[in-house]
Amino acid sequence: METLGHLAHGFAVAFSPTNLLWCLLGTTLGTAIGVLPGLGPALTIALLLPITYQVAPEASFILFAGIYYGAMYGGSTTSILLNTPGESATIVTALEGNKMARSGRGGAALATSAIGSFVAGTIGTLGVAFLAPVVVKFALAFGPAEYFSLMVLAFITVSAVLGSSSVRGLTSLFAGFVIGMIGVDLQTGQPRFTFGMTELLDGVDVIIAAVGLFAVGETLYMASRRYAGKDEIVPLRGSLYMTAAEWGRSWKAWLRGAAIGFPIGAMPAGGAEIPTFLSYAIEKKLSKHKEEFGTVGAIEGVAGPEAANNASAAGVLVPMLTLGLPTSATAAIMLSAFQSYGINPGPLLLTTQANLVWGLIASLFIANVILVILNLPLIGLWVRLLKIPAPQLYAGILVFATVGTYGISQSPIDLVILYLLGAAGFLMRRFDFPTAPVIIGMILGPLAETQFRRAMTISNGDWSVFYKHPLSLTLLTLAFIGLVGPHIWAFIEHRRRRGPEHVPGDA
Amino acid sequence: MSTTNQQAAPPRLAVPELLIGIGLLACAGAVAWQTLAIPVSPLYSKVGPTVFPYLTMAGLIVLSLLLILAALRGGWQPEEEKETPTDWKALGFVVIGLLANLLLIQPLGFTAASVIMFVLVCYGFGSRHTLRDVFTGLVLALAAYFGFAKALGVNIGAGFVENQLNTVIDAFSTTLGG
Numbered sequence: 001m002e003t004l005g006h007l008a009h010g011f012a013v014a015f016s017p018t019n020l021l022w023c024l025l026g027t028t029l030g031t032a033i034g035v036l037p038g039l040g041p042a043l044t045i046a047l048l049l050p051i052t053y054q055v056a057p058e059a060s061f062i063l064f065a066g067i068y069y070g071a072m073y074g075g076s077t078t079s080i081l082l083n084t085p086g087e088s089a090t091i092v093t094a095l096e097g098n099k100m101a102r103s104g105r106g107g108a109a110l111a112t113s114a115i116g117s118f119v120a121g122t123i124g125t126l127g128v129a130f131l132a133p134v135v136v137k138f139a140l141a142f143g144p145a146e147y148f149s150l151m152v153l154a155f156i157t158v159s160a161v162l163g164s165s166s167v168r169g170l171t172s173l174f175a176g177f178v179i180g181m182i183g184v185d186l187q188t189g190q191p192r193f194t195f196g197m198t199e200l201l202d203g204v205d206v207i208i209a210a211v212g213l214f215a216v217g218e219t220l221y222m223a224s225r226r227y228a229g230k231d232e233i234v235p236l237r238g239s240l241y242m243t244a245a246e247w248g249r250s251w252k253a254w255l256r257g258a259a260i261g262f263p264i265g266a267m268p269a270g271g272a273e274i275p276t277f278l279s280y281a282i283e284k285k286l287s288k289h290k291e292e293f294g295t296v297g298a299i300e301g302v303a304g305p306e307a308a309n310n311a312s313a314a315g316v317l318v319p320m321l322t323l324g325l326p327t328s329a330t331a332a333i334m335l336s337a338f339q340s341y342g343i344n345p346g347p348l349l350l351t352t353q354a355n356l357v358w359g360l361i362a363s364l365f366i367a368n369v370i371l372v373i374l375n376l377p378l379i380g381l382w383v384r385l386l387k388i389p390a391p392q393l394y395a396g397i398l399v400f401a402t403v404g405t406y407g408i409s410q411s412p413i414d415l416v417i418l419y420l421l422g423a424a425g426f427l428m429r430r431f432d433f434p435t436a437p438v439i440i441g442m443i444l445g446p447l448a449e450t451q452f453r454r455a456m457t458i459s460n461g462d463w464s465v466f467y468k469h470p471l472s473l474t475l476l477t478l479a480f481i482g483l484v485g486p487h488i489w490a491f492i493e494h495r496r497r498r499g500p501e502h503v504p505g506d507a
Numbered sequence: 508m509s510t511t512n513q514q515a516a517p518p519r520l521a522v523p524e525l526l527i528g529i530g531l532l533a534c535a536g537a538v539a540w541q542t543l544a545i546p547v548s549p550l551y552s553k554v555g556p557t558v559f560p561y562l563t564m565a566g567l568i569v570l571s572l573l574l575i576l577a578a579l580r581g582g583w584q585p586e587e588e589k590e591t592p593t594d595w596k597a598l599g600f601v602v603i604g605l606l607a608n609l610l611l612i613q614p615l616g617f618t619a620a621s622v623i624m625f626v627l628v629c630y631g632f633g634s635r636h637t638l639r640d641v642f643t644g645l646v647l648a649l650a651a652y653f654g655f656a657k658a659l660g661v662n663i664g665a666g667f668v669e670n671q672l673n674t675v676i677d678a679f680s681t682t683l684g685g
Binding site for chain 2: 053054165167168170171174175177178181185187188190191192193194195216219220222223224225226389390391392395396398399400402403406407408410412415416419422427430431432445449452453456457461
């Protein structure tokens with residue numbers, strides 16, 4: 001009941017005319033960058049970070065949240081019509097959605113994905129509103145040791161458990177740690193990893209890292225892959241109105257998707273890939289129209305994963321707002337926006353920044369309503385964005401990348417760092433290293449170090465704090481299982497399939 | 508003993524992957540070198556500023572060894588990545604565009620440098636309408652300069668193009684004001 005009162009207050013904040021305008025701007029921008037291949041919410045929010053020096057925190061977070069939600073809606077349009085998933089979370093949408101578009105049912109696919117996103121986004125946002133205060137009560141008992149262990153768990157899940165290889169995921173994460181440590185150590189004032197350069201004393205700005213990895217790296221990759229063949233845009237055919245049968249097949253999938261997506265997103269593991277793939281598998285299993293999967297496109301296969309994607313995007317906000325624990329690149333960049341205001345997200349955020357948090361949550365409900373309007377009746381507008389030719393699109397991205405980075409301090413050194421990170425991003429993309437763990441490691445690494453040193457100071461240098469506190473021990477055990485478990489599982493499977501015979505040279 | 512399955516795929520050394528592993532090992536070395544350079548005050552002897560760097564270095568060494576091992580066993584590139592040839596020409600033009608931007612942004616200012624980068628990158632991506640690209644790049648750079656940078660309050664510095672335009676704008680507004 002307390003939550004409802006807070007929410008009412010939040011709506012009062014979000015419904016102020018300026019905040020509504022920020023929300024409209026964010027959702028429109030978010031949809032646009034979601035539609036455009038090569039641009040994502042993490043990059044966009046990073047480029048807009050300087051706005052935190054200009055406007056109140058409520059305004060910028062309402063803008064960022066609108067971009068975050070909008071990109072999820074826009075990303076599905078690209079997946080369905082172009083078969084090029086703009087975001088990793090919409091890979092699954094492309095599977096059935098593009099098939100539907102090719103068989104002339106693109107309208108229904110877009111409708112079920114937009115309405116499903118709305119339903120699941122609203123359920124997910126309700127989940128944030130009601131779950132966040134509960135998590136806060138739990139989190140108040142956390143000491144530095146528990147925080148550190150929780151961060152270790154998050155590090156393992158975002159880099160080692162998700163993604164195609166735990167070694168490559170962890171490599172990205174550790175690279176992020178190194179970047180995050182560049183600059184003056186806040187506790188002792190010692191410069192670290194500066195290679196004697198004064199420009200590096202302030203550390204590497206998160207804007208430069210995000211723009212380098214996501215914009216420059218992506219552009220270099222796309223340039224090198226021009227022989228890979230192009231996806232053509234499937235012209236939008238079919239009515240946007242779903243038939244009664246399509247509604248009947250969609251609504252259960254939406255609810256199931258939301259039920260899968262939100263809890264997984266809200267766990268300190270995050271990530272939208274697992275819930276979307278899980279939802280796809282479940283819908284395929286439960287569907288009465290199995291023959292449509294992979295052939296003409298099954299509407300459940302779009303509705304479920306889209307709902308799961310949006311619900312998990314909402315879920316990610318729970319650990320972010322209550323524990324200060326970002327589990328996606330976008331959330332990590334939002335965390336650095338909090339830092340730029342001198343606000344530390346954590347259990348106290350909901351009470352000390354009630355206006356900000358509840359205004360933000362309320363604006364998410366409004367954003368969902370705006371987005372379903374933007375993405376259904378106005379869909380034709382976004383389809384036109386898909387026709388921007390690749391040369392001008394990527395060249396334009398680089399122009400904005402320059403504004404975003406050179407504008408920080410007008411130092412060509414920043415551009416050098418940007419291009420070096422861009423080259424790293426290109427290699428990572430080319431050799432299948434995930435980039436999100438770099439950003440997460442860079443932002444969360446220093447926070448983990450602070451908690452670690454705090455815990456060790458309290459314990460007088462006794463390492464046992466991390467395993468003598470039951471909660472901390474549990475979290476570390478979970479992290480260990482997350483790291484080792486899949487390998488043991490794969491080994492057992494391998495053995496079982498191959499039989500017990502030992503193969504020489506397979507040590 | 509040896510099944511057909513085994514013979515079909517003998518593990519071969521993957522050179523690019525090996526280079527990545529070695530490169531990462533070199534990075535771990537750089538981390539070690541920089542960590543040794545951190546002066547540690549005896550006051551912070553318990554958990555000083557070097558503990559995390561050392562942990563990170565250890566992690567990087569283990570990971571790079573695992574990557575090198577994976578490279579020796581045939582690498583990890585997905586088949587489709589291997590099969591697609593790299594378009595070095597396109598990549599080259601984008602890199603030249605970036606370098607041009609880096610070298611020209613101070614002497615010429617943001618707009619002029621951006622237009623040159625824009626045209627080079629467009630050319631790299633296969634656009635052959637160079638004149639149109641010059642125009643598009645100019646419009647975009649000016650929009651970025653006057654819209655984005657000014658709205659965000661970031662100062663991107665002014666070069667030749669910006670100064671001319673600012674003079675025009677100033678003259679225009681004084682005329683209107685006067």
